[in-house]
Amino acid sequence: MRRFALILAIWPGLLAAEEFRKLSGDEILEALSGRKLTYGEGIWQTFDDTMLTQYYSGRPSSGRWAVREDRYCSLWPPSDLWSCYDVQKSGDTLRFIDDAGGSTDGMYDK
Incomplete structure (x- = not known):
């Protein structure tokens, strides 16, 4: 019974560690x-x-990035259009979410 109680006590913390949290503009700047x-x-x-x-991604590409209204935005020439994404974080993983709800996960390179 004691082991079962310990597992239950630890379980909520393990679940919380897996959750993604939306970042503010300042947090995005700090994260990137x-x-x-x-x-x-x-x-x-x-x-x-x-x-x-x-x-x-097989060949290099250069662009610009910015934070606008709590979103990560990027510009990739020759296009002059900025694309913006919500950013969420869980541990060492950042998730970029586009306006259609699609997401891309990136992990910090150590």
């Missing part, structure tokens, strides 16, 4: 500035403090 995320299969992205971003 000067960092690198990996998306699996050799795909990664850096977020410079100068608001430049590099994305690599």
Whole structure:
């Protein structure tokens, strides 16, 4: 019985650790500035403090990033349109959610 009680006592904490929490604009800046995320299969992205971003998925691509109204936004030339995403965090994982509800998860590169 004692083991069962211990498992129940720990269980809510384990569930809470798995949940994603929406980040504010300041939290997005802190979470991304000067960092690198990996998306699996050799795909990664850096977020410079100068608001430049590099994305690599078989070949490099350069763009700009910003935080606007508590959302991560990016611009990828030759397009001049900014795309914005809500950002959620759980541990070392950031989730980018587009306006259609699609999501992409990236993990901090260590």
